[in-house]
Amino acid sequence: NAGVTQTPKFRVLKTGQSMTLLCAQDMNHEYMYWYRQDPGMGLRLIHYSVGEGTTAKGEVPDGYNVSRLKKQNFLLGLESAAPSQTSVYFCASSRRDIRNTQYFGPGTRLTVL
Amino acid sequence: TQLLEQSPQFLSIQEGENLTVYCNSSSVFSSLQWYRQEPGEGPVLLVTVVTGGEVKKLKRLTFQFGDARKDSSLHITAAQPGDTGLYLCAVMEYGNKLVFGAGTILRVKS
Numbered sequence: 001n002a003g004v005t006q007t008p009k010f011r012v013l014k015t016g017q018s019m020t021l022l023c024a025q026d027m028n029h030e031y032m033y034w035y036r037q038d039p040g041m042g043l044r045l046i047h048y049s050v051g052e053g054t055t056a057k058g059e060v061p062d063g064y065n066v067s068r069l070k071k072q073n074f075l076l077g078l079e080s081a082a083p084s085q086t087s088v089y090f091c092a093s094s095r096r097d098i099r100n101t102q103y104f105g106p107g108t109r110l111t112v113l
Numbered sequence: 114t115q116l117l118e119q120s121p122q123f124l125s126i127q128e129g130e131n132l133t134v135y136c137n138s139s140s141v142f143s144s145l146q147w148y149r150q151e152p153g154e155g156p157v158l159l160v161t162v163v164t165g166g167e168v169k170k171l172k173r174l175t176f177q178f179g180d181a182r183k184d185s186s187l188h189i190t191a192a193q194p195g196d197t198g199l200y201l202c203a204v205m206e207y208g209n210k211l212v213f214g215a216g217t218i219l220r221v222k223s
Binding site: 004031033040041042043044045048050056058059090092099100101102103104105106107 | 117122144146153154155156157158161201203205209210211212213214215216
């Protein structure tokens, strides 16, 4: 039982490049989330999904897109990376009936030069 | 301004000392959570408090929810190096969004 996994663990991009971060969970959770973590700012919600085929904006959605084609996967895309998107990205999942108990992946450290 | 203010931002203590960290807000919450995050890992839920004045204990960790449900504290007794990490408080906003404080970085030296 792996819980929540994220790939890749590290990535360096040049400004303007694109990439996709993959999140997978094996707990059959309905809800999935993408956060970014920056020093002194805690975790901030980028986008979330309440079910397959459904996504919604969080607190800091600009510059990111997401897709949830399968219940177990949640993808975060950066179409044209900017240095301001240098951060650590965390994926999380939860049950629909216990949304405040979220299980986090190990994170992806992204640097945009 | 952040919804949740955590203090102190950083705490460095010797093994065996006691400490308290705080999570404060001007808003009232139905529940509040504490997470611990170790370097290179994602946050892990420690506890959820739901009742004003509630006290929960997890081994050497004591969590308290304020009577007015606007604040919370985490007290660690006889801290150990394994307690080192980032401690985050969080509340659910608008039913779907978990909002985090900026966290307290704790370093316990042996």
